Amino acid sequence: xxxxxxxxxxxxxxxxxxxxxxxxxxxxxxxxxxxxxxxxxxxxxxxxxxxxxxxxxxxxxxxxxxxxxxxxxxxxxxxxxxxxxxxxxxxxxxxxxxxxxxxxxxxxxxxxxxxxxxxxxxxxxxxxxxxxxxxxxxxxxxxxxxxxxxxxxxxxxxxxxxxxxxxxxxxxxxxxxxxxxxxxxxxxxxxxxxxxxxxxxxxxxxxxxxxxxxxxxxxxxxxxxxxxxxxxxxxxxxxxxxxxxxxxxxxxxxxxxxxxxxxxxxxxxxxxxxxxxxxxxxxxxxxxxxxxxxxxxxxxxxxxxxxxxxxxxxxxxxxxxxxxxxxxxxxxxxxxxxxxxxxxxxxxxxxxxxxxxxxxxxxxxxxxxxxxxxxxxxxxxxxxxxxxxxxxxxxxxxxxxxxxxxxxxxxxxxxxxxxxxxxxxxxxxxxxxxxxxxxxxxxxxxxxxxxxxxxxxxxxxxxxxxxxxxxxxxxxxxxxxxxxxxxxxxxxxxxxxxxxxxxxxxxxxxxxxxxxxxxxxxxxxxxxxxxxxxxxxxxxxxxxxxxxxxxxxxxxxxxxxxxxxxxxxxxxxxxxxxxxxxxxxxxxxxxxxxxxxxxxxxxxxxxxxxxxxxxxxxxxxxxxxxxxxxxxxxxxxxxxxxxxxxxxxxxxxxxxxxxxxxx
Amino acid sequence: xxxxxxxxxxxxxxxxxxxxxxxxxxxxxxxxxxxxxxxxxxxxxxxxxxxxxxxxxxxxxxxxxxxxxxxxxxxxxxxxxxxxxxxxxxxxxxxxxxxxxxxxxxxxxxxxxxxxxxxxxxxxxxxx
Numbered sequence: 001x002x003x004x005x006x007x008x009x010x011x012x013x014x015x016x017x018x019x020x021x022x023x024x025x026x027x028x029x030x031x032x033x034x035x036x037x038x039x040x041x042x043x044x045x046x047x048x049x050x051x052x053x054x055x056x057x058x059x060x061x062x063x064x065x066x067x068x069x070x071x072x073x074x075x076x077x078x079x080x081x082x083x084x085x086x087x088x089x090x091x092x093x094x095x096x097x098x099x100x101x102x103x104x105x106x107x108x109x110x111x112x113x114x115x116x117x118x119x120x121x122x123x124x125x126x127x128x129x130x131x132x133x134x135x136x137x138x139x140x141x142x143x144x145x146x147x148x149x150x151x152x153x154x155x156x157x158x159x160x161x162x163x164x165x166x167x168x169x170x171x172x173x174x175x176x177x178x179x180x181x182x183x184x185x186x187x188x189x190x191x192x193x194x195x196x197x198x199x200x201x202x203x204x205x206x207x208x209x210x211x212x213x214x215x216x217x218x219x220x221x222x223x224x225x226x227x228x229x230x231x232x233x234x235x236x237x238x239x240x241x242x243x244x245x246x247x248x249x250x251x252x253x254x255x256x257x258x259x260x261x262x263x264x265x266x267x268x269x270x271x272x273x274x275x276x277x278x279x280x281x282x283x284x285x286x287x288x289x290x291x292x293x294x295x296x297x298x299x300x301x302x303x304x305x306x307x308x309x310x311x312x313x314x315x316x317x318x319x320x321x322x323x324x325x326x327x328x329x330x331x332x333x334x335x336x337x338x339x340x341x342x343x344x345x346x347x348x349x350x351x352x353x354x355x356x357x358x359x360x361x362x363x364x365x366x367x368x369x370x371x372x373x374x375x376x377x378x379x380x381x382x383x384x385x386x387x388x389x390x391x392x393x394x395x396x397x398x399x400x401x402x403x404x405x406x407x408x409x410x411x412x413x414x415x416x417x418x419x420x421x422x423x424x425x426x427x428x429x430x431x432x433x434x435x436x437x438x439x440x441x442x443x444x445x446x447x448x449x450x451x452x453x454x455x456x457x458x459x460x461x462x463x464x465x466x467x468x469x470x471x472x473x474x475x476x477x478x479x480x481x482x483x484x485x486x487x488x489x490x491x492x493x494x495x496x497x498x499x500x501x502x503x504x505x506x507x508x509x510x511x512x513x514x515x516x517x518x519x520x521x522x523x524x525x526x527x528x529x530x531x532x533x534x535x536x537x538x539x540x541x542x543x544x545x546x547x548x549x550x551x552x553x554x555x556x557x558x559x560x561x562x563x564x565x566x567x568x569x570x571x572x573x574x575x576x577x578x579x580x581x582x583x584x585x586x587x588x589x590x591x592x593x594x595x596x597x598x599x600x601x602x603x604x605x606x607x608x609x610x611x612x613x614x615x616x617x618x619x620x621x622x623x624x625x626x627x628x629x630x631x632x633x634x635x636x637x638x639x640x641x642x643x644x645x646x647x648x649x650x651x652x653x654x655x656x657x658x659x660x661x662x663x
Numbered sequence: 664x665x666x667x668x669x670x671x672x673x674x675x676x677x678x679x680x681x682x683x684x685x686x687x688x689x690x691x692x693x694x695x696x697x698x699x700x701x702x703x704x705x706x707x708x709x710x711x712x713x714x715x716x717x718x719x720x721x722x723x724x725x726x727x728x729x730x731x732x733x734x735x736x737x738x739x740x741x742x743x744x745x746x747x748x749x750x751x752x753x754x755x756x757x758x759x760x761x762x763x764x765x766x767x768x769x770x771x772x773x774x775x776x777x778x779x780x781x782x783x784x785x786x787x788x789x790x791x
Contacts, residue, residue: 044734066775068775068777069735069776069777070734070735070749070751070774070776085735085749085774085775086775087775110735110751111731111734111735111751111752111753112734112735113733113734181664181667182667185671189671189674189675189678192675192678192679193678193682196678196682196683197682197686200682200686206730206732206753207732207733208731208732208733208753210753211752211753211754246675255668256671256672256675257664257667257668257671258664258665258667258668584686585686585690587690587693588701588728588755589689589690589693
């Protein structure tokens with residue numbers, strides 16, 4: 001213990017020292033007297049050189065040469081603008097003094113193809129040290145967090161998050177509102193309207209992504225709203241107003257507002273295959289959508305097709321199984337929304353479990369004349385986590401005792417609920433984390449080859465991308481975490497779990513994977529968890545169990561990563577939305593007089609100042625979460641710290657890697 | 664309840680059918696008022712400028728409303744010495760002129776827009 005604390009203190013002091021040295025850098029090398037000429041070649045979708053480094057004070061002459069089609073260039077902060085057509089007689093150039101230190105992106109200003117909005121280069125005016133500062137900060141903050149959780153988060157008896165909750169439904173008008181049959185419809189209707197505009201724009205509007213309502217309002221406006229507000233504050237709030245299941249609901253209920261026909265809950269419970277009653281369908285679905293994100297995010301028609309598939313899927317499953325089987329088990333957006341909603345400070349819970357236990361009719365499951373039985377196939381009386389509660393408010397209507405509450409509560413409580421967990425949920429967290437990191441590289445990075453891969457420029461490139469993508473998501477990131485957990489357990493117990501035992505699932509997964517391609521062959525089953533045996537002989541839980549438990553630390557880390565990633569593209573691209581309000585189809589309308597608004601970046605140079613704190617908060621929360629989960633399973637403090645040390649290392653490395661990508 | 668249900672149905676139909684119909688009717692009305700002929704420029708690979716053949720009357724001022732569906736193009740009618748400003752994707756460029764001669768004339772693109780840039784062309788037919 002003492003030793004570890006000593007090491008941490010040394011690390012922290014080193015970090016502080018580095019920050020001090022970096023924050024007050026010695027004056028940069030004096031610039032040359034002459035003008036430094038830099039020629040930038042532009043092709044879709046890369047600048048060469050993609051990284052330009054100059055010294056502060058230098059006079060720079062930038063020349064832009066277009067190699068394939070017309071491109072432009074605007075340099076953040078400096079506001080320097082260029083535009084060049086291929087084989088231009090007079091090259092386009094500009095001269096300016098690089099009098100501001102830092103790293104600035106330059107972006108294409110002339111639509112040059114689908115990935116135009118992601119065509120960037122990096123212009124570094126030395127001295128530049130944000131990355132080193134961020135890395136030092138990471139070490140300092142992580143060290144303080146690790147010491148802090150031991151000092152202040154050590155009491156197993158104390159709740160990991162404060163136990164208060166404030167019942168919103170105490171206000172009579174809130175409960176009355178939630179009990180109205182029209183309530184959810186009223187939320188869905190405006191979204192249905194926007195959705196129709198989105199679909200019409202996707203199929204009939206301009207094929208240019210940034211001139212099309214569908215692309216900008218789905219992938220910039222809605223996505224940013226989801227990541228900044230709906231998920232971290234509202235949990236599954238968007239699910240309550242999502243218009244996609246509306247046609248399916250109508251087909252099943254034959255009614256919009258009034259209580260219509262309801263399929264028996266057994267139809268859904270028995271109908272949907274038992275092996276798929278988990279997040280795996282959503283995990284695979286999300287991965288499949290992400291594999292084509294290069295097309296979906298840039299081609300309106302691809303967005304239209306994907307959204308249409310969602311609607312059709314929801315309608316078909318509504319008819320076949322009844323209820324929201326689509327939302328619960330299939331919708332790829334629902335999967336990660338559910339996982340991240342565990343962090344949100346709102347919840348729907350039973351007020352008094354005793355009342356539910358004594359209520360024999362269980363109208364919240366079967367439905368009553370006032371409302372449908374839980375469309376998400378939950379038992380609302382037993383809700384402990386937000387993960388699968390779609391906030392549709394039906395249980396407020398069906399509960400005759402008014403025993404359901406909408407609560408405001410502290411952030412993150414569900415991360416410490418130990419029932420209902422599974423490796424499927426942990427994997428969802430890893431997939432989200434991996435996708436965030438990959439997307440940052442593909443969409444925010446300067447590497448044209450990554451954009452070519454995601455854009456399916458050639459089939460071999462795309463295949464390489466797909467394999468790397470799937471491996472990163474399913475093997476590398478979770479695998480490294482698994483190894484970290486394995487090492488930690490070995491260190492704590494003083495002997496490593498033999499690899500043959502720790503990785504015994506690998507051949508099973510592999511054989512199951514092979515069995516997918518052979519008809520009539522079924523893969524071997526997974527052995528049952530033997531955790532209790534291990535607990536009894538005072539060791540740590542088996543590696544697989546520890547992986548599933550510690551894995552929930554990825555949820556706050558991944559959410560922070562997504563918010564930080566979204567900040568970057570939202571500030572840069574959100575202004576595309578302004579002309580689209582007036583001209584949603586890209587047909588040359590001007591409904592509100594904003595059609596000619598130009599694209600501008602909002603404070604792009606401040607992006608790192610949002611990203612660094614967001615990511616550091618995510619890291620601290622992740623450290624706290626995994627520590628508290630550890631306390632729950634391991635009572636010996638020494639063993640706990642040893643088993644967590646590699647996990648802490650993993651969290652710190654991910655944070656550092658994130659900073660390397662964005663700074 | 665019955666009223667609410669009917670009302671909800673009407674609102675939803677308005678949101679779905681009304682919005683869709685509204686979008687196309689509005690565009691239709693705008694198009695009828697437009698004096699300019701819309702041409703979508705596309706690279707040769709993407710199908711060339713659409714519509715590709717345009718009829719205009721002789722000795723009357725004609726106007727073209729140009730946009731691009733892929734990358735930057737430029738409109739050039741060599742026989743009349745007419746050049747447009749660059750046609751950027753998602754934006755509109757206007758060019759007008761008065762033909763003084765009937766016949767078939769080719770228009771071409773004057774900005775390199777793809778490897779097959781030189782094959783980008785369309786036809787303007789000046790009717791008598």
